[in-house]
Amino acid sequence: MTSLNHTGVSHTVFRLLGIPGLEDQHMWISIPFFISYVIALLGNSLLIFIILTKHSLHEPMYFFLCMLAGADIVLSTSTVPQDLAIFWFRAGEISLNCCVAQVFFIHSTFISESGILLVMAFDRYIAICYPLRYTSILTHGLIGKIGVTIFMRSYGTIFPIIFLLKRLNFCKSNILPNTSCKHIVLAHVSCDDIQVNIWYGFFVLMSTVVLDIVLIFFSYVLILRAVFHIPSQDARYKALNTCGSHVCVIILFYGPGIFTTLTQRFERHIAPHIRVLLANVCILAPPMLNPIIYGIKTKQIQDQVVQVLFAKQK
Template sequence: MTTSNHTGVSHTVFHLLGIPGLEDQHMWISIPFFISYVIALLGNSLLIFIILTKRSLHEPMYLLLCMLAIADVFISTCTVPQALAIFWFHAGKISLDRCITQLFFIHSTFISESGILLVMAFDRYIAICYPLRYTTIVTHALIGKIGVTIILRSYGIMFPIIFFLKRLTFCKSNILQNTACKHIVLAHVSCDDIRVNIWYGFFVLMSTVVLDIVLIFYSYVLILRAVFHISSQYAYHKALNTCGSHVCVTILFYGPGIFTTLTQRFGQNISPHIHVLLADVCILAPPMLNPIIYGIKTKQIRNQVVHLLFTKQT
C-alpha cells in the first residue's frame, strides 16, 4: 500500500508498538528488560565510581573501560525506559523531533562503543607487543585525544541523518513496529524515495562498525603472533589473560549485531517480533554483562569491588 505525496499529509507524531504480535505478553517481556536495565545501571555506575575514585586505576586501560561503562549507561537509558513505558503504560506516543533525537543518540552511542573497543584492542596490542614503550606511547593525553576523536566521529557521521530524515514526508503510516526509533524503521514509513537514507546508512555501517571489526581482528592477529613467540609460559598465559576480558566484551557487542543484520537481510520469513527482540538484545546484553565480565576477569577491579562492598563497614 502506498500513499502519494499530493495528499499533503505528513505525520509529526508516531506510535511505537513495542514487540509487534506480542502485545498481550508485554508485561512479562518487561521483566527481563527491567532487570537488565537495573543491573546495567548498578554495574556500570559502580565501575565508573571505582575507576574515578581509585588513583591506582587511573591508567589508560581503566580509563577506556570507564568510557565504555559511560556509553553503556547512556545507550541503555536512551532505549530501555521508553520500552518499559510502552510495556507498562502503553505510552508509545512520540513526536517526530523526539524520535529523530532518540535514534541519533542510539546510533551515535553504538558507534562510540565500537570505537572504544577498537582503541582497547590497540591498547592491548601496545601492551603486549611493545611492553617497554607502553607508558610512553599510551599516555593520558593520548587517551583524552582519542576520546574526543571517538565522540566527533560518532556524532559527526550521524549528523547528516537528521537532514535526510527531516526532508521526508511521512504519509504511509505513523505506526512504528519497534520499542525505539531506528533510522531505517522511521524511513520506511515515508512515502518518498529513501535510497539516499539506505545508501548513507550503509556507508555509516561500513566506515565505522565494519572498519572497526576489521581493525580489531587485525590487532589480534598481531597480538597472537607476538604471544606465540613468548618463551616464558607465565608471560604467555599473562598476555592471553590481559586480552580475555576484551575478547569476551567484543564478541558480546558485535555478535548479536551481526546475527541481527543477517536475519534482517536473509530472514524475510522470520516473524517481525523476532527481529525486534534480536535488535533489543543488542542493546540490553552488552551494558548488563560488560561490568560483570570485567569485574570477574580483572583482578584489580575485582579486588576494589570486594573492598568497597565488604570491608568498608569494618
C-alpha cells in the first residue's frame, strides 16, 4: 500500500514492513521464529496439562508456573503468527482496530508476566523464610485472588492506551517499520501531539515493570539473608536450588527488555533492524525457554513429563 501524506487524511489501514533493511532475508529469518513458536506452544501447553492433571503438582509454585505458561502462549500468539504472515506472504496490512488490539494484548500480557514473576518471588520467600506456614499462607483462595489482581492490573493500566491511540490522526504515514504494532511505533506516525502517550507509557513502565523489578530484588535480598542463616550447608544449597529456575526466567525475561529500552534511548546510533530484532527476542525467547528451564531444573516436572511422554512405551 502506498503511503499517503495529505493533510487531514487519517489512515485506517497500515502496512507492517517486518524487519527494515532485511526484507530480502525474511524467509530465512522466519525459520527461528517458526521453530520458537512451535516449541513455545507445545512446551507451555504440556506444562499446563501436567500441572492441571497431576494432583502432586497442585501446589502454589506450580499454579503460578501454570499462569506464566498461559501468559507465554498469549504473548507469542499475539505476535508470531503476524510476523510469519509478513515473512512468508508479505501480508503486512493491518487495520487500525486490529493494530490497537495487538498493542493491548502485547503490552498487557507483558505486564502480566512481570506480575507473575513478582508473585513467584514472593512464593519462594514464603517457602524459604516460613516453610511451616507455606500452605496456610498461600491457600488456593489467595492464589486465585492474586491471579485476578495480576490480570486486572495489567488490563487496567493498558486499557487507557486504546483511547490514547484512537484519539490520534495518523496522517504522517501508514508504514510501520516493525513486525508488529507497538504503542509508540504507532503513535510516531501520528500528526498530533503524542506527549500524553509518551508520558503515560513512561508511567505504566515505572508503576508496573520497574516496580516489579525492585520488589523482586528486595525479595531475593530477604531470601539470601534467610538462606545464609541456615546452619546446614546442604540445606542452604537445597534452598538456593529451589530458586534457580525462577532466577533464570527472571534474567531471560527482563534482560532483553532492558537492552531493548537502552536501544530505544540511543536509537540514533543503532540500526533499525537491530532494534526490531531485539524487541522480538523479548517476545520469542521467554515463551520458548521457560518450559525448558523448568523442565530441566525442576525434578517433579521432569518426572511427570517423562511419565506423560513415555507412558505408552512402558
